[in-house]
Amino acid sequence: MGESVAGGHTEQEIASQPACWRRAAQLALDVAGSLPAPGERIAVVGCGTSWFIAQSYAAAREEAGHGETDAFAASEMPRGRRYDRLLVLSRSGTTTEILQLLARMRGTLPTVVVTADPRTPVTEFADQVIGLDFADEASVVQTRFATSELALLRAHLGYDPGPAADAAQRVLARPLPPELLAARQFTFLGTGWTYGLANEAALKLREAAGLWTEAYPVMEYRHGPVAVTGPGSVVWLLGTAADGLADEVAAAGGTAWFDDEDPMAALVRVQMLAVALARARGLDPDRPRNLARSVILAPAGPGPTP
Numbered sequence: 338m339g340e341s342v343a344g345g346h347t348e349q350e351i352a353s354q355p356a357c358w359r360r361a362a363q364l365a366l367d368v369a370g371s372l373p374a375p376g377e378r379i380a381v382v383g384c385g386t387s388w389f390i391a392q393s394y395a396a397a398r399e400e401a402g403h404g405e406t407d408a409f410a411a412s413e414m415p416r417g418r419r420y421d422r423l424l425v426l427s428r429s430g431t432t433t434e435i436l437q438l439l440a441r442m443r444g445t446l447p448t449v450v451v452t453a454d455p456r457t458p459v460t461e462f463a464d465q466v467i468g469l470d471f472a473d474e475a476s477v478v479q480t481r482f483a484t485s486e487l488a489l490l491r492a493h494l495g496y497d498p499g500p501a502a503d504a505a506q507r508v509l510a511r512p513l514p515p516e517l518l519a520a521r522q523f524t525f526l527g528t529g530w531t532y533g534l535a536n537e538a539a540l541k542l543r544e545a546a547g548l549w550t551e552a553y554p555v556m557e558y559r560h561g562p563v564a565v566t567g568p569g570s571v572v573w574l575l576g577t578a579a580d581g582l583a584d585e586v587a588a589a590g591g592t593a594w595f596d597d598e599d600p601m602a603a604l605v606r607v608q609m610l611a612v613a614l615a616r617a618r619g620l621d622p623d624r625p626r627n628l629a630r631s632v633i634l635a636p637a638g639p640g641p642t643p
């Protein structure tokens with residue numbers, strides 16, 4: 338599998354995902370006591386990719402009947418809401434907004450963090466830590482950490498990642514379709530737990546390849562986003578297809594793309610495309626423009642004098 342894929346860190350990490358997802362499912366059994374219990378009302382937070390994984394997990398948890406689950410960007414978690422537990426997702430464990438939120442919530446509710454490196458500052462602020470060191474990444478742009486974290490969280494809800502891992506292996510073995518490689522603009526659509534995946538897919542192409550991408554809940558496409566579809570646009574449905582949508586995309590001059598593979602495997606195809614389009618544009622996906630592996634903000638100064 339992955340080990341034979343050429344390229345830099347990002348390509349190699351993308352290719353290692355099926356094995357990581359299977360390992361994450363094993364880990365889910367070991368750490369079940371630290372993950373949200375059925376019936377708990379929880380908030381799940383992250384930044385960037387981690388926020389979109391939070392969205393996906395929140396929808397999956399509610400769909401599985403495990404309880405109310407709100408997903409927030411860490412900087413936007415409302416004050417004053419009551420939750421049974423706060424679940425924090427952070428690959429680096431050093432993101433400023435994550436540490437600020439944990440400091441604010443300390444002592445008010447149980448907190449658990451899923452991170453790649455349990456030696457980072459986030460572990461000092463959280464009550465419990467789940468480490469996914471086997472899925473840690475050298476890359477700036479997240480791929481296998483994020484999807485392994487989702488595989489772990491979904492496995493805890495009862496979804497076996499085995500079929501998705503098999504599907505990802507098939508995707509990794511196939512060349513990318515020429516119509517995807519030729520596109521100039523992408524709109525990703527999802528529903529339920531695949532809406533977070535749609536956001537993550539769009540982010541991947543922006544981060545790695547600097548492309549114009551958008552993402553919406555599938556039924557929102559007709560409420561404005563269709564206006565940007567035209568020649569060179571791909572409208573990519575992750576998950577369930579919506580009746581008539583392919584015809585409407587074609588009428589607008591775009592190409593509708595529907596993966597009949599598992600949505601997690603479809604996200605792997607997007608990651609592969611992001612790397613291929615970056616290289617085609619002369620960019621290095623291991624060194625994405627304007628991005629750092631973790632956003633660490635300088636402490637706020639005294640502010641303007643009144």
Ligand code: F1P
Pocket residue numbers: 383384385386387426427428429430431432435477478479544628629630631632
């Ligand atoms: C994640 C993140 C990445 C993004 C960027 C900055 O933070 O927002 O998704 O690509 O490189 O960091 P975290 O999961 O480490 O908290």
